Amino acid sequence: MPTHNTFFKFRTPFDLSPHRYDIGRVFLSNRKLEDNFFLLKVYEIDGSEYEPFYSYQLEHNLKANPGKEEAFFNHVHDIVTNRIRHFKRQDPFSAKFAAGLEQTRKLEAFLAVLKTKDRWHKSEPLESVIGEKDRLIEEQQQRISELEAQLKQARELDANEKIVIANGYFGTFMDLLSQLQNLTVGDKRLATSQGQSPWYKMVAKYFAHGGEAISKETARNYFPATKGDKPSKYINIAEKDKLFQITSREKK
Structure with a gap:
């Protein structure tokens, strides 16, 4: 299992001019809550910054964990989808539900950006992935049949000897x-x-x-x-x- 602070880049304590996409507080941050701090940054920034924010944190992660892009993506995807489920399970008549509507909207917008990064079909339903693979297999089988027919036609003119x-x-x-x-x-x-x-x-x-x-x-x-x-x-x-x-x- 990954140790704490292996996924995201925190701001340096007492640094009053951190990078815009660093997470955490001005003073000491509880790094065991890094997922929460990551989501707080998603709520804070504009939707147009979601892609560069994700790329910035991914770059930091890959320096410590080369070749682990899929693990990083899966972790971010999981914390975002789990938090969306959390907000949607709230009692619609509670004050918490009303407060979570804007956060849910931002998380869903961030999730849409994640889908553009998904090379592992994490964000697609299994049925959709299977359906796409079945479609590709069907196209390939049709192409094979066409090539076999062309080959058969070409061989009809072949002579057994020269x-x-x-x-x-x-x-x-x-x-x-x-x-x-x-x-x-x-x-x-x-x-x-x-x-x-x-x-x-x-x-x-x-x-x-x-x-x-x-x-x-x-x-x-x-x-x-x-x-x-x-x-x-x-x-x-x-x-x-x-x-x-x-x-x-x-x-x-």
């Missing part, structure tokens, strides 16, 4: 693809794409050279994005590899 290009004739094959890109039918290209990635990705995915896979980077080096923008490792097809010429029957 088309093997004869060993030593990879350049010849790539020359044929280059020619295919330039073929026209009337005033249109026979096969066209916005960029070159469909071509080199197709080669890497569906073809093999001899018994070896073809990397995407290797295939890409045969396909410049534009004729004037060739990659640094661009591969020019050697004349000896240009074994075939695709021509139109109409031109024969």
Whole structure:
């Protein structure tokens, strides 16, 4: 259990100019009543100061108790909620009840600030926390189902094996693809794409050279994005590899 005066920062006795957010009396304070002094400061300051007041006391606490922010939050939350319950249990016809109305209002305003600091769901009903987690789980399950459907659709086009290009004739094959890109039918290209990635990705995915896979980077080096923008490792097809010429029957 924490010892007294481990949660909040008291003013130094006889200090007539303490920090505004220090708690306690000018003279000696009974530090066993630190929770009461903390709440007295909440009653004293304006609601606009609740956030900096909490942060000031939290900073002091963490210097003595590093990594214990949740414990500090829980302690403050408990003393505030318990005091609200105390005031609300008062006889509504007693003088104490009337006096506690303003204090209750301030405590509830301070509690609203605490909720903005709550990373541990302390201030939320258990049903609300469970409901939020159930909602997130449902969203994740729906997303998983969507991804599984997309994966299944993508795999429908996967082949059980690759088309093997004869060993030593990879350049010849790539020359044929280059020619295919330039073929026209009337005033249109026979096969066209916005960029070159469909071509080199197709080669890497569906073809093999001899018994070896073809990397995407290797295939890409045969396909410049534009004729004037060739990659640094661009591969020019050697004349000896240009074994075939695709021509139109109409031109024969």
